[in-house]
Amino acid sequence: MTTKILSLNTSLVRPQRNKRSLQQRRARAAWLLVFPALFLLAGVAGWPLLRTIFYSFTDAALDTPEVYNFVGFDNYLSFFDGEAYGVLGDPLWWKSVRNTLWFSSWSVSIELILGMLVALLMNQKFRGQGLLRAAVLVPWAIPTIVTAKMWGWMFHDQYGVVNDLLLRIGIIDGPLAWIASPTLSMWAVVFADVWKTIPFMALMLLAALQTVPADLYEAARVDGATAWQRFTRITLPLIMPAMIVALIFRTMDALRVFDLIYVLTSNSEATVSVSGYARDQMVAYQEMGSGSAASVLVFMMVAGIAASFLYAGSLYNKEKQV
Amino acid sequence: MAQLKLEKLNKTYDKQTEVIPSLDLLVNKGEFVVIVGPSGCGKSTLLRMIAGLEDITNGNMYINGIYSNDDTPSERGIGMVFQSYALYPHMSVYENIAFAMRLAKLPAKEIDRRVNEAARTLQLEPLLQRRPKDMSGGQRQRVAIGRAIAREPKLFLFDEPLSNLDASLRVQMRMEIANLHKRLGSTVIYVTHDQVEAMTLADRIVILNKGRVEQVGTPLELYDHPGNEFVAQFIGSPKMNLLPATLVKSGENTSQVVLDSGKELILPIRTPKSAEGQSVNLGIRPEHILWGEKNRAHYQASVIFVEHMGNETYLYLDNGNASEPWVVRNAERSAIVAGEAVGVDLPAEHCYLFDGTGQAFQRLVTAQASPEALISKKIVN
Numbered sequence: 126m127t128t129k130i131l132s133l134n135t136s137l138v139r140p141q142r143n144k145r146s147l148q149q150r151r152a153r154a155a156w157l158l159v160f161p162a163l164f165l166l167a168g169v170a171g172w173p174l175l176r177t178i179f180y181s182f183t184d185a186a187l188d189t190p191e192v193y194n195f196v197g198f199d200n201y202l203s204f205f206d207g208e209a210y211g212v213l214g215d216p217l218w219w220k221s222v223r224n225t226l227w228f229s230s231w232s233v234s235i236e237l238i239l240g241m242l243v244a245l246l247m248n249q250k251f252r253g254q255g256l257l258r259a260a261v262l263v264p265w266a267i268p269t270i271v272t273a274k275m276w277g278w279m280f281h282d283q284y285g286v287v288n289d290l291l292l293r294i295g296i297i298d299g300p301l302a303w304i305a306s307p308t309l310s311m312w313a314v315v316f317a318d319v320w321k322t323i324p325f326m327a328l329m330l331l332a333a334l335q336t337v338p339a340d341l342y343e344a345a346r347v348d349g350a351t352a353w354q355r356f357t358r359i360t361l362p363l364i365m366p367a368m369i370v371a372l373i374f375r376t377m378d379a380l381r382v383f384d385l386i387y388v389l390t391s392n393s394e395a396t397v398s399v400s401g402y403a404r405d406q407m408v409a410y411q412e413m414g415s416g417s418a419a420s421v422l423v424f425m426m427v428a429g430i431a432a433s434f435l436y437a438g439s440l441y442n443k444e445k446q447v
Numbered sequence: 448m449a450q451l452k453l454e455k456l457n458k459t460y461d462k463q464t465e466v467i468p469s470l471d472l473l474v475n476k477g478e479f480v481v482i483v484g485p486s487g488c489g490k491s492t493l494l495r496m497i498a499g500l501e502d503i504t505n506g507n508m509y510i511n512g513i514y515s516n517d518d519t520p521s522e523r524g525i526g527m528v529f530q531s532y533a534l535y536p537h538m539s540v541y542e543n544i545a546f547a548m549r550l551a552k553l554p555a556k557e558i559d560r561r562v563n564e565a566a567r568t569l570q571l572e573p574l575l576q577r578r579p580k581d582m583s584g585g586q587r588q589r590v591a592i593g594r595a596i597a598r599e600p601k602l603f604l605f606d607e608p609l610s611n612l613d614a615s616l617r618v619q620m621r622m623e624i625a626n627l628h629k630r631l632g633s634t635v636i637y638v639t640h641d642q643v644e645a646m647t648l649a650d651r652i653v654i655l656n657k658g659r660v661e662q663v664g665t666p667l668e669l670y671d672h673p674g675n676e677f678v679a680q681f682i683g684s685p686k687m688n689l690l691p692a693t694l695v696k697s698g699e700n701t702s703q704v705v706l707d708s709g710k711e712l713i714l715p716i717r718t719p720k721s722a723e724g725q726s727v728n729l730g731i732r733p734e735h736i737l738w739g740e741k742n743r744a745h746y747q748a749s750v751i752f753v754e755h756m757g758n759e760t761y762l763y764l765d766n767g768n769a770s771e772p773w774v775v776r777n778a779e780r781s782a783i784v785a786g787e788a789v790g791v792d793l794p795a796e797h798c799y800l801f802d803g804t805g806q807a808f809q810r811l812v813t814a815q816a817s818p819e820a821l822i823s824k825k826i827v828n
Contacts, residue, residue, distance in 0.1 A: 343500050344533035348547035348598075349521030358546075362537045 174424070181417035190413055200418035212406070212418045220394065221402040222426075228311065228386075228398065229379035232318045236375060237368075239319065240326025247327065248334045258328075265324040273388035276317035280304055280389075307395035314386050314396055318379070326371055333367030334360065365441065373434045380427045399423045448476045449511050449524070449601035449634050451497065457505035458492055458658075466492050467658040469506070479628050479635045483645040483681070484655035491606055493655070494638045498604050499523050510601065521547070523602070526595030530607040532587045534579040540566075540590050541575040544597045565597040568627070585616045592624070596631065605637040609644060621647060642682055646670075654678050671812075676805040679730050685761060687799070688736070688773040689728040690746070694800075697723045700811065702800065704729060710745045712793065716800045717809040727808075730799030733761070733776035737792040744790025748773070753785055764791070 145153070181200055185193035202213040212218050247258060264272070279286045280303035288300040303313045337360060345355045361368075383400035390396045397405070403423055407416025451474040458467040466489045474480045482490045495501040497508065499520035508515050515523050534543050544565055548558045566572045569589040579587055588608060595603060608624070609617045625648055628635055639645055645652045646666045654661040654669065654677070662674040666682075673679035680686040695711070696703035697718040704712050704727065712729070741747060751772060752763040760781040763772040775791060783789060800808040 338531070338533070340529050340531050340533040341535060344527070344529060344535070344594075345546075346500060347498060347520040347525065347527045348594075349519075349550045350546075354550060359535065 177417045177420050177424075179417075180413050181415075181421045183414050183417075185413040187407060187411040187413045187416070193414075196414065200414045201422075212415055212422060217394065217397070218399075218402055218419065218422075221397045221399045224311065224396060225380060225382070225398045225400075228315060228318070228382060228396075229376060232315045232322070233372065233375050233379050235315065235319045236322050236326045237372065240323050240371075241330055243323060243327035244330035244334055247331050258331075261324045261327060263324070264321050267321070269321065269384045270388055272317055272321050273385050276313065276320070277304065277389050280313050304390055305393075307393075310390045310393065310396050314382075314389055317389060318382070318385055321385075322375060322378070326375060329367060329371040329374075330364065333364035336367075337363050366438070369434065369438045369441070373431060373438075376434065377427055377431055380430065381423070399426065448632065450474065450476050450509075451602060451634065451636070452509040452512075453497075453506065454508070455506040456493070456496065456503060456508065458489070458496060458501070459504045465658065467496075470658070470660060472653060472660065472663070474634060474636060477632050477634055479625075479637065479648060479650045480653060481637045481639060481645040481649035481651075482653045482655055483639055483642055484661075485681075486640055488655045489658040490638045490640075490655050494604055494606050494636065497602075497636060498525055498527050521551075524600050525602045525604055526598050526600030527604040528588075528591045528595050528606065528608045530610055532579070532591040532611075534587055534590055534594075536579050539576050539578055540571060540582075540593075543579070543590055544594050547594070547598045561597045561599070562593075565593040568596065568630075569593045569623075584612050585620060588612065588620060589623075592627070596627070601634070603633050603635040603637075605635065605639075607639055608637075609639070610641070617644075624648065642684065646682070652682075654681060656681075672807070672810060673799065674807055676728065676730070676801050676807075679799055679801070679807065683732055685733045685774040685776065687730045687732050689730050689801070690766075690773070690793075692727055692729045694718055694722050694725050694727050697721075702808070704800070706745060708746050712745065712795055712798065714795050714798045714800060715811045716798070717811060718800065722802060722808070725803055727803065728801040728805075729793070730801060731793050731797060733774040734778070735794060735797035736773075736775045737794060739790040739792035741788065741790040745793045747788065747790045749788045750783055750785050753781070753783065755780065762789075764789070 180190070180193070182195055182197060183193035184196045184200075185191075198211070200211055202209065202211040204210070204214075208214075243261065247254070247261070267275075278284075280288075282288060282300045282302045282305070285300075285303070287303065288297070291297045292300065301309060303309050341359055341363075342355055345359050350358060381400055382398050383404065386396050386398055386401060387404075399419070400423060403416055403419035405416075406412050406419050410416075451472075453470055453472040456467060456470040456472075457465070459465045470493065472480075482493060484490050492501060496503050499515075499518060499522075503516050510523055520527075535546065538546065541562055544562045545558050548561060553561075562575070563572075566575055569592060571586070571589055571593055574582060574586060574590075579590065582590070588611075591608070605624070609620055612620060621644060624637075628648075637644075637648060649666055651663060651665055652669055653663050656677055661681075662669060662678045664672075669678055669682045673682060676689065680689070690706060692704040692706050692712075694702060695705050697720050699717055700715065701713050702716045702718040704714065706712065706729070714729075739745060748764040748766060750762050751765045754761040754763075757780075759779065760777040760783075762775045762777060762781065762783060764775060766773050796812045799810060802808065
């Protein structure tokens with residue numbers, strides 16, 4: 126009896142000895158749960174990135190990566206006899222940068238506008254709504270390679286359905302070389318990309334639209350707002366945060382574009398993207414050094430643009446809170 | 448200020464679901480009309496039709512004599528306060544109130560004047576730069592009202608504006624809305640399911656049931672002279688008790704009925720000869736029932752449930768119908784406990800009489816007996 130009371134007393138007096146505080150235990154559990162993900166990320170993203178940065182300062186070749194000399198920044202930019210060398214000195218690199226930016230801005234803006242229209246339509250009540258929402262996802266679900274092959278066939282200058290349609294309607298007099306022509310091929314790539322990614326954009330925006338309470342639109346109607354004013358003054362500001370997230374996702378994706386262009390236009394110089402350029406350096410020319418340098422530049426470009434998006438978003442939020 | 452006239456107004460969804468069959472109503476300039484009814488009676492739909500948020504299927508609507516069926520909400524010149532307030536979350540209080548005027552392209556000076564005036568009226572001045580999410584329910588409600596009054600509308604529409612507020616705030620806002628109406632003198636149409644709000648705010652009440660107007664009248668008219676059982680039971684809380692009885696003798700000035708208990712009552716109610724011998728319902732409000740001596744009382748029953756409110760007591764009497772026992776409201780504390788047998792008296796001047804279809808016979812009592820008279824009677828008992 127006495128011992129029982131005693132032991133009870135000791136456990137009451139110093140509970141800290143055997144037991145961590147609740148907060149400590151929570152933090153421990155959190156780290157434990159996050160660890161596998163961190164480990165995986167470090168393995169598949171962190172390490173390759175470090176290796177790429179490392180190789181970008183060497184003259185290693187792809188087939189013999191263990192034989193290398195440090196060359197400093199030569200892979201990025203160097204001058205011999207007044208001539209610029211390295212990735213940044215290569216006109217094709219700058220061409221690929223222009224291509225990538227051109228592709229990204231056009232495809233993301235068209236996706237945003239069309240995706241918004243589709244989302245606004247899907248936000249209306251009608252029969253078969255659920256079916257349509259599922260059906261709309263199909264282009265997004267198709268693998269990019271398949272999309273590229275499909276559009277490649279549709280854009281075929283002799284047998285393609287696009288030329289056939291345009292000829293029948295009478296918009297064009299003779300077949301166009303969608304894939305081969307330097308001016309048209311970039312548009313062909315944009316078309317295919319827009320077709321593929323509108324569902325993503327539309328569903329992101331639809332989810333945001335559904336968070337806007339219906340009575341706000343009614344209040345705006347009572348206040349005398351036209352449909353366009355309701356869209357610009359009520360809808361847009363309220364879905365802005367979700368829209369920025371969607372834009373970031375899509376822009377990141379577009380800047381890294383490779384497979385669609387590679388399969389659709391067979392890596393012609395007219396459409397080569399920065400990822401395509403890096404791949405050429407690395408695989409076609411077997412130059413691990415300059416290929417890595419190009420990859421690092423792609424990484425920096427994407428990261429930089431993502432950061433500026435996030436910064437703009439935080440500025441917007443801050444302004445909203447004032 | 449505007450007059451509103453509804454003529455044979457009809458609302459039918461999908462060509463089959465008739466929500467409002469045919470409704471006529473005239474709201475005079477400066478009048479405060481409350482539309483009240485149980486949920487699903489079509490009162491919100493009616494208000495939304497008046498607002499222009501819902502199409503009018505058939506019938507005509509006139510604002511100040513001008514046909515307005517096809518006008519947009521803003522063309523009708525209405526201001527509306529929504530149940531959920533519907534404030535724009537991304538705008539400050541100032542911008543919420545100014546929004547309609549900005550759309551109407553009013554000069555900035557005029558907008559500023561009107562916003563500040565509305566803010567002063569509703570004590571919103573310190574809150575003008577806040578956003579809706581940083582405010583309490585009562586404050587949001589005031590902003591919603593401010594948004595409506597700043598536009599200086601011809602017609603105010605309120606859609607259950609107080610139902611999201613807690614009880615004490617509801618009483619406070621009720622007074623504010625009543626004062627506001629007094630000061631602005633505007634025409635108001637106010638929808639609620641709460642008969643207390645209807646009684647306290649309205650110049651006239653419209654009682655709606657299944658899309659039909661049951662009765663229109665001043666609050667006391669509806670309390671004293673309900674046209675039928677529905678109105679009689681809807682107005683007043685707790686609701687009116689209905690006792691089955693038989694009309695044995697009709698008359699111009701008095702009618703004689705026999706209760707189930709066998710007791711006879713002579714009521715100051717006019718009944719036609721044709722109704723003689725019919726079974727009728729005798730209505731009596733909980734606050735008018737008096738305690739009687741057990742043996743001589745009009746009715747004897749056992750108490751099945753007692754609710755103590757502090758200032759008053761509700762006693763529920765067993766009438767064989769467990770879901771709708773009769774209620775007696777005792778204006779003071781009661782020592783009666785559940786299970787006790789009691790006798791109740793039904794003062795003739797407070798009785799109502801309804802025929803088999805629920806229609807009221809005409810009561811001939813105009814004024815209610817004074818409270819003093821009731822108290823003295825109780826003491827005698």
